[in-house]
Amino acid sequence: MSDIRKPERIKGRGSRDNPAGRFEKTVSEAFDDGWYQDGEPAAAPRTTVSEERARQIISRNRSPDVPFDASVNPYRGCEHGCAYCYARPSHAYLNLSPGLDFETRLFAKTNAAEILRQDLAKPSYVCTPLNLGANTDPYQPIEKRYRLTRQILEVLDACNHPCTIITKNSLIERDIDLLQAMAARRLVHCFVSVTSLDNKLSSRLEPRASAPHRRIQAIAALTAAGIPTSVLVAPIIPALTDIYIEAIVEQAAAAGAVSAGYTVIRLPWELKGLWEDWLETHYPERKQHVLSVIRNIRGGELNDPDFGTRMRGEGPFADLIRQRIIVACRQAGIKRRANLELDTRSFVAPRKASAQGDLFA
Structure with missing residues (x-):
């Protein structure tokens, strides 16, 4: 039997491949059984969502590269299907592929708000801003159905708990009523990620x-x-999206953004192969140039895991990107870094559920 060919492109998906995760004990290989015809479009993989009951919901972070200590992720996997997503390799922990599995086999933590309320009610809990969107997008398409992010915001709003949100989905507009009330008490700061201004790209x-x-x-x-x-100009991809840096900052500032941040593409673990395959699929003529500049920024490799340099890179190209961001912010009249003066002192722990109910409510 001959190996089956990969589809040229799967519409609506960021990956066309489903390589085995690094922890999988078994490996399967697709082969041509004679039914596949050259030129026949591949069947579009459907999105499936598995509901799960989380045992814990707050993740702690010790990285000096990010401005938050704790995060909440109501979903595992992300239907946005961003080809560059650094979270893709996390699907390997589920014995799933960081390729198509990451964007088609999703998990919804249906008790996220309940567990969060329990955590916030613990006597040992110390209030610190929670980030929504550190790993996968809290406003990815399935949020429209599950509303887990909104449920989390309702818990935070009720107990005056601050948070930050990172998203690349306009679905966040649905929750403006909650966010507006929280903003009036200095409890929220939103970050919208914009990678390019080219709809086709x-x-x-x-x-x-x-x-x-x-x-x-x-x-x-x-x-x-x-x-x-x-606005987050993130990630900046050299020789592909970097031409939009100034325009993104300018348009975001005109829309009211108070600051602009950025990161440079990083390719941990299995993401390296997936990214090379994406370039070969969509921009084969740019592939070697893009990879060459990434290696220049990452000390000769495609990834740099070191704190301090992994988000921005180093060397002449990285320095040029940093200077362009600084100049763009200055010309647009916005800050280079967000001023996260969120209120942690007004936090009121939620009341623990009582078997007798609220007798004196």
């Missing part, structure tokens, strides 16, 4: 995320409601 790079212009509109809607919002 975005549809290949981030196939199920909101289009770039919708993300800019989301910034405008949030800021019009008095919700402090920043």
Whole structure:
């Protein structure tokens, strides 16, 4: 039997491959059984969601590269399907592929708000801003159905707990009512990630995320409601998306963004092979140049795991990107870093559930 060919492209998906995760004990290999015809389009893989009951919901972070100590992720896997997503390798812990599995086999922590409420009620809990969106996007398409992010926000709002949100989906506009009330008490700061301003490129790079212009509109809607919002030019991909740096900052600032941050693409573990395959699929003529500049920024490798350099890179190209961000922010009249003065002193722990109910409510 001959090996079956990979499809040229799967519409609406960031990956066309499903390589085995690094922890899998068994490996399967697709082969041509004679039914596949050359030129026949591949069947589009459907999204499946498994509901699970989380035992814990707050993840602690010790990285000096990110401005938060704790995060909440209501979903595992992300339907946005961003080809560059650094979270893809995390699906290997589920014995699933960081390729198509990551964007089609999703998990919803249906008790996320319940577990969060229990954690916040513990006498030992110390209030610190929680980040939503550190690993997978809290407003990915399945949030429209499950509403887990909104449930989490309702818990945080009820007990005056601060948070930050990172998303690339305009669905965040649905929760403006909650976010506006929280913003009035200095309890929230939103970050909208914009990678390019090219809809065609975005549809290949981030196939199920909101289009770039919708993300800019989301910034405008949030800021019009008095919700402090920043733009993240992230990740910057040399020789592919870096041409949009100044325009993104300018348009986001015009929409009301108060600051602009950025990261440079990083390719941990299995993501290296997936990214090379994506370039070969969509931009074969740029592949070697893009990889060459990434290696220049990452000390000769495709990834740099070291704290301090993994988010921004180092060397002449990395320095140039940093200077361009600084100049773009200065010209747009916005800050280079978000001023996260969120209120942690007004936190009121939620009341523990009582078997007798609220007798004196």
